[in-house]
Amino acid sequence: MLIVNELTENAAHEDPGHPERPERVGAVAAGIGSLHLGGDVVNVAPYRATRTELVRVHDGTYLDELGAYCYAGGGDLDEDTYATYDSWAIAQFAAGAGLAVVNEMTHRGEGVGFVAVRPPGHHAQRDRAMGFCLLNNVAVSAAALADRGERVLIVDWDVHHGNGTQSMFWNDPRVLYVSTHQWPLFPGTGVAQEVGGLDAVNRTINIPVPPGSTGDTLVRALDEVAAPVIDEFDPTWVLVSAGYDAHRADPMGDLLLTSGDFARLARRVREVVPAPGRLALFLEGGYNLEALRTSVAATLGTLLDAPFDAAPPSSGGAGEDVATRVREQRRVALELARAARTSGEDA
Amino acid sequence: MTTIRTIAVGFDGSPDSEVALVWALDLAGPLGARVVAVHARGLLSRLEGWNSREMESIVARLAHEHGVADGDASVRVEEGDACSVLVRCSQAPVNADVLVVGSRGEGKHPGLLLGSTSLELAQRAEVALVIVPGERDAASV
């Protein structure tokens, strides 16, 4: 069963010519439609995330300023990120859509959740908008779950590092953040040596891969680097920052993934979901509409055992040594972090 | 007193950033400091197309015109938003002692921090920050 927010393009959050555009939601809807799920879909009405729900991960002053900025007419927040008069309300509903889907799944105890909202969220920081993102949708839901006592795994396969999400849970042992991303690439963060704060050592796993990497590189690195840590963490919930800009046709990155690779990534994620109704995916990037449509279909088709058409998974690209290099860099960083933690306790 | 060895200046090729660059070069000359023109590559920059060679030649030309030795003025391209990239410049490997930016990106709504690169930098910078007012005839400075 697919549990998905009521899809809306949110045309009032638009900057003509900007790649983060309303049609992206239409592409997602077409991808879901191609699976012919029939009655196996539950549409959940989003609600406006409350201030209490947002301040778990955002500063109250930032929320006030963002609201005021939008009501003053909006404009460019930085060189990449825009807001309109309606963006504040739209962003609150986007964050609330995630909460609504997660709540519905908790209530039902079954299904796969998909939160197809815009603007995306994983670059949004505690106190600033960035990289097309205003509020960090996946983080708002992860924080809500963590406050209910859940151990939350976030897998971020967007081509960009989710710097906002990482920083929000940097020192929070209740959340394990795992990201595969192209490096170097915007936002410039996400090296393997970033392993978490002193209270959450080994709760951040970054797998940076070079331009030209193929799906096999990502899957191998997840298996060899992330899987043992995930096992030990033993998540009770799994959220995915599902960006589709690692697709080879996407203009924002240089990775060579195909729609079939997203099916493969989805299978890996499914293996670590602890129980039915404990997996929700959040749309992040993905700017080539056709790639977005087919990749969403491949992801959800895999998770829901529905037939789908997908290109063969990719292999043989750059970065064949990624898993080994990341493991070694993390080993050194973890030793340093643990030593710093021990000396902190002694002091 | 702080010794100024390295000046990082935000440079995106716009007239205002050129004014900031010239200001930095004029400061660097007498101090014998080096100038690093820092270009932040945001998400959209890869769609817009840009040319680092062009930037290098502008920087080299202005350095020459303002009496700064070739080796003391360089271009650095880094992935990220302008504000974060400049903040990072105060750390290794750039180790800037001063950050210089043009006044472009003043913000659309006065009084609000959001949307103003220079105000946000003022809050986040770990070293001294200079905001250089723009001039219309930047090219003739």
Ligand SMILES: [Zn+2]
């Ligand atoms: Zn992305």
